[in-house]
Amino acid sequence: MFSPASTHLVLKRRPATAANATPGRGGAAPAGGGAPTGPNAGGAPAETPAGPRGTDTILLDLRTGRHQLLGSVSDVAFNKKGDLLAYTVDAAVKDANGVFVFDAQRGRITPLDNDARVYDRLAWSERGTAVAVLKGLEVEKMRERDNVLIAFPDVPSLIGDDDVPVKPVTLDPKKATGLPTGWVVSDRAPLAWSDDGKRVFFGMREQGAAAPTERKTTDEQADVDVWNTADERIQSVQMIRAEADRNFTFREAFDVVADRFVKLADETMRDLEVAQDGRWAVGRDTRGYVHDYKRPAADIYRVNTTTGERTLMVKNQIINTSTGSHTFGISPDGRCFLYWKDNRYQAYDLDAGSSRTLGGATPVNFVDVEFDHPGPKPAYGVAGYTSDGKSAIVQQRYDLWALPLDGSAPRNLTNGVGAKSEIRFRYVRTEPNDPPTTLPPSSGGGPGGGPGGPGGFQAQAARLPREKPIDLSKPxxxxxxxxxxxxxxxxxxxxxxxxxxxxxxxxxxxxxxxxxxxxxxxxxxxxxxxxxxxxxxxxxxxxxxxxxxxxxQAEYLWGHRQLFDFKDKDGHRLQGILAIPDDYKPGEKRPMIVNFYEKNSQNLHRYNAPSYLTGMGASPMQAVSDGYITMLPDVYFHTGASHSDMLDAVEAATRKAIEMGYADPKRIGINGHSYGGEGAAFIGTRSRLFAAVGMGAGVTDLYFDFSQNWGWSYQVTGGSGANGSDYYLYSQGREGASPWEKPEMYMFESALTHVPEVTAPFLIMHGTADPTVAFTNGLAFYNALRYNGKSAVLLAYPGEGHGLRGMANRRDLTVRYFEFFDHYLKGAPAPKWLTEGVPFLKKDDTLITR
Structure with a gap:
């Protein structure tokens, strides 16, 4: 880590981590790790590995080349200017523990506090003159560390004078007025200062007993999960969120000047966003609005961070959903909260305590007109705020607008050129963010190494970059x-x-x-x-x-892409991409493989690097090198019947490619994965344009899937745990109605319904541990094809998820993908696995030879 002034470099050794170790008490999974398994998956607490977290650190002066060894360093952070470096020591002999400051100009180290305790969550103020840190002790048989928060409001005055005793301002939960009994200042959440240096924001949670080290057997104690329809959140969601909920912290404030605890969040208002300057916060009370599928909403409150007083801003406000944002947070200057209601931007003045509708008397339409999901339409979004604090810069389909926060008429910044030329302009933040000035403990986060849980004290760790306003006076x-x-x-x-x-x-x-x-x-x-x-x-x-x-690349046959227009049956203008091999001769009709997923024409100029397949969702570069035409068509979606929309658009694009003379109409294949996989399965059962179909990890029975815990089971716990209601009603499924409201639609849109009509051979792939689309979908489709006497092969990859991670599995799928399509589209000899199958007892022998 470089200092902001680029005068010093901190080199910190990162020790080896045990193969199954979690990175700390925050509960984040180790990189590359799979989904948790077993009866207590998603529920076992992630505790800190025993022992000190400090490692030897080298501080190198880049001006002189001199270096200094700092022993057993845990947290280390430069202030914004870069002239002071604070660090904590966590040593095997705890008597050496403490928090220290290195003066980069004088080369001196000053101890700020020294105690046989664990120091954690070091944080500088924005001005770089104040430091806060937690120090505490583990409590026997309890889960939470007993911490106090110590703050040093004027660090420069303490530098270099070892004779003057340093006395921090301290928040001790046992002595503080207003802090609930049995609650602790939590090291599971970061510390952050208000801009004026008067308050430190921290996380707080209730102390609890440590998890038992041994689990009783079911002969000694029953193990049962009670699923009740009265539950606010379905049990599977609770299981998936269990670790985050265990680590959840409530965001509170410590008034350093007044030496006073200020309560901000609690069970009635768990979600809290603090303004960058720290004067105001905005909280969300979601009680009564939590639902499996209804649009997420909350009562939104202004919170005074000096007193903790709450003022209702807006009731029943839709918040951010899976298909669009309806709240945009606090402006960088901390004066305004922006949200979307009744298809208009609304601005709440945090100082005045009042809200106004923006856009003037004759408002400009900022609704996302391309939004193709059921439910309330969002705006296109907010690019940022002007540096004078007077306007938000908001997006229209093509143009950018300055939207005054005083409610006056907006101004088209791009002068209508975007709409006139159908060019989409978007702001690009080119100035670099402030460089990182903090290194975490070498254990991967240490105690509290992760965020405070959804909605908790997680969004504004001291080291996160601050949003910069947009200065329109400059280019x-x-x-x-x-x-x-x-x-x-x-x-x-x-x-x-x-x-x-x-x-x-x-x-x-x-x-x-x-x-x-x-x-x-x-x-x-x-x-x-x-x-x-x-x-x-x-x-x-x-x-x-x-x-x-x-x-x-010069050693291989490549190709070029061609953009083409087509229309669906309703006359919507759509586009697709053809990739044409280098050796193509005009007038040739080549075999063609079609791949699709919502819209892809925007990727016309994206480089397609050769790689092994991770699923059926790719249009592989190898296909073009092997002489195939490949096609990527866009799909226009209506509300409801989304698979029929896919069929309509894909067939229209395919016919266009045939009409253009590129594709041999008798040698066309199609493949898709996930949402595209269920579409490919449906198209393969309904269309007669395709000679071979590849589908991966797609839902084939929508009626059944609507009521499933989407991508979750007791055996595979890597999904969200949510049931399929939201997905089908409002999200990607786009059906807009339940199976009980429109049973015929759900049955018709399911590939499983039309299996008796299949004429083309299918290649199905699915990971057996898929946390997104349950493996039973691929298996059920295979069994239906088998029952109806159709030609199909299911490639089941044990232990794999929604996409293949194992390199050998990727290679295997790639080889089989091309053997399948080469046979049906090019007339190549069929491999034995395609014509005869692979007996389970000979599986290993067969794989060794591939």
Missing amino acids: VTLSAYGEWTKKAGFYELANGQLKELVYEDASFSNPAKAAKADTWLFTRQTFVEFPDLRVSGAGFRDAKKISDANPQ
């Missing part, structure tokens, strides 16, 4: 995307005028600007051009490629 960079041309690039907005910088048939990453130079770093890619790094000056036109990460 602003906008991304540009052609809705129908698929061109992309960047424009500059300066003095109210748009200027094209680069706009071409390619795709670009968001550019990053150097902090002290007019130099930009970004990637550019096309279907044939790998996204190598490029550096340019202002304007992007003089870009120089500085990496060559994929030279081996």
Whole structure:
């Protein structure tokens, strides 16, 4: 970690972690780990490994080359200016523990506090003059550490004078007025200062008994989960959220100046967002609104962080859903809370305690007109706030607008060029965020290493970057995307005028600007051009490629992509992508493989790197190199009958490709995965355009799946635990009604219903531990095809999830994918597994030879 002034570098050793160790008391899973299994999955508390967390750390002065060894360092953090470094020591001999400050200018270390306790959650104030930290002791047979919060409001005054005793301001739960009895200041949540340095925000939770080390057998104690329809949250959701709920902390404040505890959150208002300056907070009371499928809502309150007083802002406000945002949080200056109600932006003035509708007397329509789900329509979203604090910058389909927070008329920043030219302009944040100034403990987070649980004290750890306002008095960079041309690039907005910088048939990453130079770093890619790094000056036109990460591409046959238009049966304009091999000769009719998933035409210029398949959801580059035409069509969705929408759009695009002369109508295959997999299964049962069908991890019985705990079972606990109601009513399923309201629709839209009509062979793949779509869907579809005498192969990958993770499994699927389609679309000899199957007792022998 570099200091913000780039004068020092901190090098911290990260010790090896046991294979099954969790990263700390926060409960996050280890990287690459699978879903928990067993009867207590998702429920066993994640405790801190025993022993000290400190490791030896080297502090290197980049100006002189001199280095200093700091022993047994746990937390370490520079202040914003970078002239002071605070760190905690967690040593094997606890008498050496404490919190210390290193003066980068003088090279001196000053101890702030020293005690035989554990120090944790170090946090600097925004101004870099105050430090707060927790210190505590483990309590025998109890789950929570007994912590006190200590704060040093004026660290610079303490530097260098070892003779002056340092006395911190202390919050001790046992002595503080108003803090509930039996509650602790929790090390499961980070600390954060208010901008004025007067308050420290922290997490609080109730003390509880440590989990038993031994579990009784069912001969000694019953083990039963009681599922009651009166439960606020379904049992499976409670199980999945159990660890987060165990670690949940309530966000509170410590007034350092007044030496006073201020209660902010509690069981009546668990969710709390604190403004960046710390003066106000906004809380959500979700009691009475929690539901399996109704749009999530809450009563929203203003909270005074000085007194804890609450003021009702708005009742029954829809909050953020799976299909769009309806609240946008507190502005960077802490004065305004923005939300979406009655298809208009609303601004609550936190200082005045009043709300107003924005947009003027003749409002501009900011509704997401492309929203294709049932339920209330969201806005396109908020790009940010102006630096003068007077306006929010909001998005329309194509243009950007300055929306004054005083309720006056908005101003089109892009002058209507977007709507006129059908170019989508979006703000690009090019200035670098403040660099990270904090390193976590080497144990991977240490005690409290994770967030405080959903809605808890999690969103504003001291080291997270702060949202920066947008200064319209300076040139602003906008991304540009052609809705129908698929061109992309960047424009500059300066003095109210748009200027094209680069706009071409390619795709670009968001550019990053150097902090002290007019130099930009970004990637550019096309279907044939790998996204190598490029550096340019202002304007992007003089870009120089500085990496060559994929030279081996020159050794392989590639291809090019072609964009085409088509219409569905209702006349909606849609687009698709054809990938055409390099060796294609005009007039040839090639075999074609179709892949789809909602919309894909926006990826026209995305580089398609060759790779093994993780599922059936890819349009593999190897297919083009092997001589196939490949196609990616867009789908237009209505409310209800979404699989029929897929069928309509995919067939229309396929007929268009045949009409264009590229595809041999007798040699066309289709594949899809997940939502696309259930669509591919449905299309394969209904359409006669496809000679072979590949489907992966898709739902095949919608009627049954609606009432399932979506992607969850006692055997596979990696899903959300929620039932399918929300998904089918409002989310991706888009049905808009239950199976009891429209049973015929659910039956018709299920691939399982139409199995007797199947004519094409199927290749089905599914991971047996899929936490998203239960394996029983793929198995049931296979059994239905088998019963009806159809040709089908199910590739079941034991222990795999929604997509394949094992490299050998990926290779296996890739080989079988091409053997399947090569046989049915190119007439290649069929492998034995396709014609004869693989006896279970010979499975291992067969796999060894592949």
